[in-house]
Amino acid sequence: MADVKDEIETLPASGPVLQAKDFKSDQMVRWCPGCGDFAILATVQKVLPGLGVPREKTVFVSGIGCSSRFPYYMNTYGFHSIHGRAPTVATGVKCARPDLMVWVITGDGDALSIGGNHLIHALRRNVDLKILLFNNRIYGLTKGQYSPTSELGKKTKSSPMGTIDAPLNPIAVALASEASFVARAIDTDLPFLTDVLGRAARHKGSAFVEIFQNCVVFNDGAWDSVAAKDVRDEKTLKLAHGRPMIFGKNRDKGLRQKGFDFEVVSFDPASPPQDLLVHDEQAPATAAYALAHMGEPVVQGVLRCVSRPPLHELMNGQIERAKSEKAPDLQKILNGPETWTVA
Amino acid sequence: MSDAATKSLPIEDIESAVIRFAGDSGDGIQLTGMQFTSTTAFAGNDLSTLPDYPAEIRAPVGTTAGVSGFQIQFSSRQVLTPGDAPDVLVAMNPAALKANVKDVKKGGILLLNKDTFGQANLTKAGYEKNPLDDGSLSDWRVITVELGRLTRNALEGLGLTPTETERCKNFFALGMMYWLYDRPLDATLRWIEDKFKKNPKFVEANRRALHAGNAYAETAELFGHHYRVRKAPIKPGTYRNITGNEATALGFVAASANSGLPLWLGSYPITPASDVLHELSKHKNFGVKTFQAEDEIAAIGSAIGASFAGNLAITTSSGPGIALKSEAIGLAVMTELPVVVLNVQRGGPSTGLPTKTEQADLLQALYGRNGECPVPVLAAATPGDCFYMVYEACRLAVKYMTPVFLLTDGYLANGSEPWLVPSAGALAKFGPAAVAPIADWKPYKRDPETLARAWVAPGMKGYEHRIGGIEKQDVTGNVSYDPDNHERMVRLRAAKVNKIAQEIAPTEILGERKGEVLLVGWGGTYGAITAAVQNLQKAGRSVSAVHLRHLNPLPPDLGDILSGFKQVLVPELNMGQLLKVLRAKYLIPAVGLNKIKGQPFKVSEIEAGVENLLKEAR
Incomplete structure (x- = not known):
C-alpha cells in the first residue's frame, strides 16, 4: 500500500463541490415510515459536503440495531459490524489510516449496553471518531424491549410490570470517560442538529453526540415531553459557549447556580439578571456533568469541548520516534541479541 | 577452569544430558536456565x-x-524435546525438591541447597521429616551444598545487602553446573x-558467585568426575536461541516487511500469549x-x-480469549477480510491452567463459531517453526482474503531451541492481488x-462500498436474505477455504x-513424536509418522498416506x-493416545503407546 497521510486531507476549494445527494447510496432506506433516523441521515448527508472531505476518505462504522443500518445508505466506505463493537472496528480503521474521517453510528442498546465497555475506552483514548448515539430509549430491531436508557418503571415487552433497572445518562457516561467533545441534539430540530454535527465533525478527537430520536413503532413520543415542537423552547436550553444560559420562547428564563445545584429564574427579556450562568465548554467536566443531569430544562448543544491529542497522533508519534532512533533492520532482529555460527 | 583441574579429575564423555533447575519464583530460576542454555548453544x-512456572507471580x-522450574536437554546428537527425566535436579529449597524429585532419573543427581532445609522450610514444603536424613532420597545421589553461606563468603567485603547477596546464589549454583558439564x-x-x-558492584558480585561455584565444584570434589557433551552435527549456518513466542512475533514483523503491509496488532494481555x-x-x-x-473483543474488532x-x-x-473473539471471527469470515488469529493454547476449560500446555482448542478453532463458518487452521510444530507458520498464515490470509487461525501452545511459546536464522532477503515476498478497474469490479x-474477493481499502476513489455481517449478495456484496443466495454464499465461503489445499506441499513421512502403525500428530508434540518414532524404528518396529501443519484444510495426500498403514495412532494433549x-473425514478406526496433564508428552509415553498398540495387534 502506498504511504498514507497522517491527517485528513480536504478537497481543494477550487475543485468541484460535493452535494448532499453525492452521499446518498443506491440502497433503499428501510427504516419505518416516520422514524427519526431519516432526519438524522439527511442531516449528516447535508453536513458532509461542507467538510470538504472526499467521499472515498469517509468511513461510516456501525454496530447492530436500527440506527446501525446507516452505513448502507451512505455513498462512502462503510462497515456494518457486530453488536456493540463499532468503536473497536472504528478504532482500528482510524489508527491504521489517520487520513480517513471515521464516523460511528450507534444506538442506546448498542453503545451503552452490549458495547458500553468499548464506548468508554474509545472516548478515554480520544480516538478521532465522530460517534452519533441515536437514543430512542428502546430496543427497536428486536421489537420493543427496554434499553439502558429506558426510564425506570417503563412497561415494555420484556418488562410488563415496568422496568426495575435505573437508566444511564449517555452524556454523563461520556463525561466520566473523559470524552473531549460531548454534545446533545434532537432529531426534530434540524438546524440545531446541523450545527452540532458540524462542530462534532470538525473536532479533533472523540466527538460524542447524543441525539434524541423517536421510534414511531415501539416508543413513539419517546422525547415528546421535552422535544415536541410546542414545548421544546420551554423545556430545553441550547448551550452556546461564552453566552448566558437563557431559554424559553420569549428568552425569559435562565439558569443560576444555587449551592451545588441550579435554579431556573424568570425575568424580563429586556433586562436579564447579571448572575446567570455563562456556558464554558472548557470548564471542569463536573459542570457539564451537572448540566447533563438536570431534569428540566434539558440542555442541548456542546456541553464540553476540550483539546487533547487523539490516539492516532500519539501512536504515530511513537512510531516516528522509534524510526528516528533505530532504523528498521529485519536481519538484525532475526539475529536477536546473540548468534553463533556452525561451520 | 584451570587445565590442572581438568587433568586431576576424570571426565566422562556422554551423549546427552537433561538437567532441571528449580526454586522459588523469585530465585532467578528462569534466568539461570537461560544462561545455561546460551552457554550450551555456544558449546x-x-x-x-x-x-x-506457576500462575502466581510470587x-x-x-x-x-511457588516452585518455578527450567529444564534443558542438550546433546551431541539431534535433540527434539527437553527430555523425559532429568539426570540432575538443582533444587534451591525443599519445596523445589518435593515438587520435582519424582521426575528425576533413578541414580541421578540431586544438588540441594542445604541452607534451606531448616524446620520452617520443611514444614512449608509439606515435609514431616527432613528428607536429607530419613533415607527417602536413597534412589538418587544427593549432594548438599550450603549455597547461601558459600555465596556470602564469596561476596564478603563487597558491601552488598543480605538480600542482594542472596540473589547471587543462583549463579553460584550455575557455576557448579558449568563445572559438572565442562562448560x-x-x-555468562x-x-x-x-x-x-550501570552497577559495577553487581558485576563483581555475580562474577564472583559464578567463579566461586565453579571452583567449589572442582575443589570440593563433590561429583567425583564431570561430563563432556561434544558438539552435535548441526547444519552449518548462523544460529540463535529462540522461543516460540519470539519466533511468532518475528514472523509477523517479517511478513509485514515483505508484504509492504503495515502491521496492526490488537491484543489483550493473557498468559501465555502476552510475550508476543x-x-x-x-x-x-x-x-x-x-x-x-x-x-x-476490542482486540479483534480493532484488527478487523x-x-x-x-x-x-x-x-x-x-x-479463553479466543472464545470471546468467536463472533468477531465470524464477522471477518462474512466480510472476507484477512486477519490472523493466534491462539497460544493453554490448559482449559475456563481459566484452566494458564501457564500449562494443552492442545484442546483444535475443535474450537475448527468449529467454535455460529453458523457455517469455515476458517483455515494452521499449527506450528516447534518453537522455531512458529516463525514460518506465522509467515504462512499471513500469506494465506491475504491471498485468500480470510481470517486464519494459527495454533501454538504454552510448550512451544516458552520452550526454546537453536534456530537457523533465515536470511531476511530470502523470505518470499507476498502481497494483495491487484484490484480490477472499476468497470470490472464488484465488492464480492x-x-x-x-x-478471494479483492481487497479494496477506503481511499480508493470510485470504489466506495459497504460491507458487514449480514449475508451478502453474491458478487455485489449488498445485503441479501434470498434463500438460494445464502446457500450459494455458504458453499462459496467453504470452497474458498478448501482451495487452500492447493497451497499445501506433499506431506513428509518420517519412515x-x-x-x-502411522502416528499422526500436530502442533507442539512434534519433538516427542519424532524422537519416539526414531527410537522405535531403530528397535525395528514398523512405525512411521506424519506431522500436520495444516489442520483445515487437511493436506490433500493425507487420505492416501493413512491407507498405507494397518493402524493409525493419534497422540494429542x-x-x-x-x-x-x-x-469423521476418512472413516478409519484411528486410535488416540491422549494426555491431559498440562505437560508435554514424554518420548517414553509415546513409545509405550505404540508398543501397546503393536502388542494388541498381535
Missing part, C-alpha cells in the same frame, strides 16, 4: 528447553505452589557485564502498531477495522483461482510409506480432537 550442542515463599564461563560473564554495566504483544511492541521502528485493547483499512492485521490470545466478485476429525 555447539543441540538442545531444547522447557520453562515451567506464591508464598517456600511452598510447592566455559565466558558467555559477558552477559553479567552487559546486564549490570511485548515483543511486537518493541518493533515500532518497523511501523508496527500495537494496540492493547480494553478486552479480547485495520484490515478493512488495508493493514496486515492480527490478534493474539489464548483459549471473486478471483477464480482463489475464490516408510506403508507399515504397521487432549481427549482426541484431531482423532475425531480424522475418523
Whole structure:
C-alpha cells in the first residue's frame, strides 16, 4: 500500500463541490415510515459536503440495531459490524489510516449496553471518531424491549410490570470517560442538529453526540415531553459557549447556580439578571456533568469541548520516534541479541 | 577452569544430558536456565528447553505452589524435546525438591541447597521429616551444598545487602553446573557485564558467585568426575536461541516487511500469549502498531477495522480469549477480510491452567463459531517453526482474503531451541492481488483461482462500498436474505477455504510409506513424536509418522498416506480432537493416545503407546 497521510486531507476549494445527494447510496432506506433516523441521515448527508472531505476518505462504522443500518445508505466506505463493537472496528480503521474521517453510528442498546465497555475506552483514548448515539430509549430491531436508557418503571415487552433497572445518562457516561467533545441534539430540530454535527465533525478527537430520536413503532413520543415542537423552547436550553444560559420562547428564563445545584429564574427579556450562568465548554467536566443531569430544562448543544491529542497522533508519534532512533533492520532482529555460527 | 583441574579429575564423555533447575519464583530460576542454555548453544550442542512456572507471580515463599522450574536437554546428537527425566535436579529449597524429585532419573543427581532445609522450610514444603536424613532420597545421589553461606563468603567485603547477596546464589549454583558439564564461563560473564554495566558492584558480585561455584565444584570434589557433551552435527549456518513466542512475533514483523503491509496488532494481555504483544511492541521502528485493547473483543474488532483499512492485521490470545473473539471471527469470515488469529493454547476449560500446555482448542478453532463458518487452521510444530507458520498464515490470509487461525501452545511459546536464522532477503515476498478497474469490479466478485474477493481499502476513489455481517449478495456484496443466495454464499465461503489445499506441499513421512502403525500428530508434540518414532524404528518396529501443519484444510495426500498403514495412532494433549476429525473425514478406526496433564508428552509415553498398540495387534 502506498504511504498514507497522517491527517485528513480536504478537497481543494477550487475543485468541484460535493452535494448532499453525492452521499446518498443506491440502497433503499428501510427504516419505518416516520422514524427519526431519516432526519438524522439527511442531516449528516447535508453536513458532509461542507467538510470538504472526499467521499472515498469517509468511513461510516456501525454496530447492530436500527440506527446501525446507516452505513448502507451512505455513498462512502462503510462497515456494518457486530453488536456493540463499532468503536473497536472504528478504532482500528482510524489508527491504521489517520487520513480517513471515521464516523460511528450507534444506538442506546448498542453503545451503552452490549458495547458500553468499548464506548468508554474509545472516548478515554480520544480516538478521532465522530460517534452519533441515536437514543430512542428502546430496543427497536428486536421489537420493543427496554434499553439502558429506558426510564425506570417503563412497561415494555420484556418488562410488563415496568422496568426495575435505573437508566444511564449517555452524556454523563461520556463525561466520566473523559470524552473531549460531548454534545446533545434532537432529531426534530434540524438546524440545531446541523450545527452540532458540524462542530462534532470538525473536532479533533472523540466527538460524542447524543441525539434524541423517536421510534414511531415501539416508543413513539419517546422525547415528546421535552422535544415536541410546542414545548421544546420551554423545556430545553441550547448551550452556546461564552453566552448566558437563557431559554424559553420569549428568552425569559435562565439558569443560576444555587449551592451545588441550579435554579431556573424568570425575568424580563429586556433586562436579564447579571448572575446567570455563562456556558464554558472548557470548564471542569463536573459542570457539564451537572448540566447533563438536570431534569428540566434539558440542555442541548456542546456541553464540553476540550483539546487533547487523539490516539492516532500519539501512536504515530511513537512510531516516528522509534524510526528516528533505530532504523528498521529485519536481519538484525532475526539475529536477536546473540548468534553463533556452525561451520 | 584451570587445565590442572581438568587433568586431576576424570571426565566422562556422554551423549546427552537433561538437567532441571528449580526454586522459588523469585530465585532467578528462569534466568539461570537461560544462561545455561546460551552457554550450551555456544558449546555447539543441540538442545531444547522447557520453562515451567506457576500462575502466581510470587506464591508464598517456600511452598510447592511457588516452585518455578527450567529444564534443558542438550546433546551431541539431534535433540527434539527437553527430555523425559532429568539426570540432575538443582533444587534451591525443599519445596523445589518435593515438587520435582519424582521426575528425576533413578541414580541421578540431586544438588540441594542445604541452607534451606531448616524446620520452617520443611514444614512449608509439606515435609514431616527432613528428607536429607530419613533415607527417602536413597534412589538418587544427593549432594548438599550450603549455597547461601558459600555465596556470602564469596561476596564478603563487597558491601552488598543480605538480600542482594542472596540473589547471587543462583549463579553460584550455575557455576557448579558449568563445572559438572565442562562448560566455559565466558558467555555468562559477558552477559553479567552487559546486564549490570550501570552497577559495577553487581558485576563483581555475580562474577564472583559464578567463579566461586565453579571452583567449589572442582575443589570440593563433590561429583567425583564431570561430563563432556561434544558438539552435535548441526547444519552449518548462523544460529540463535529462540522461543516460540519470539519466533511468532518475528514472523509477523517479517511478513509485514515483505508484504509492504503495515502491521496492526490488537491484543489483550493473557498468559501465555502476552510475550508476543511485548515483543511486537518493541518493533515500532518497523511501523508496527500495537494496540492493547480494553478486552479480547476490542482486540479483534480493532484488527478487523485495520484490515478493512488495508493493514496486515492480527490478534493474539489464548483459549479463553479466543472464545470471546468467536463472533468477531465470524464477522471477518462474512466480510472476507484477512486477519490472523493466534491462539497460544493453554490448559482449559475456563481459566484452566494458564501457564500449562494443552492442545484442546483444535475443535474450537475448527468449529467454535455460529453458523457455517469455515476458517483455515494452521499449527506450528516447534518453537522455531512458529516463525514460518506465522509467515504462512499471513500469506494465506491475504491471498485468500480470510481470517486464519494459527495454533501454538504454552510448550512451544516458552520452550526454546537453536534456530537457523533465515536470511531476511530470502523470505518470499507476498502481497494483495491487484484490484480490477472499476468497470470490472464488484465488492464480492471473486478471483477464480482463489475464490478471494479483492481487497479494496477506503481511499480508493470510485470504489466506495459497504460491507458487514449480514449475508451478502453474491458478487455485489449488498445485503441479501434470498434463500438460494445464502446457500450459494455458504458453499462459496467453504470452497474458498478448501482451495487452500492447493497451497499445501506433499506431506513428509518420517519412515516408510506403508507399515504397521502411522502416528499422526500436530502442533507442539512434534519433538516427542519424532524422537519416539526414531527410537522405535531403530528397535525395528514398523512405525512411521506424519506431522500436520495444516489442520483445515487437511493436506490433500493425507487420505492416501493413512491407507498405507494397518493402524493409525493419534497422540494429542487432549481427549482426541484431531482423532475425531480424522475418523469423521476418512472413516478409519484411528486410535488416540491422549494426555491431559498440562505437560508435554514424554518420548517414553509415546513409545509405550505404540508398543501397546503393536502388542494388541498381535
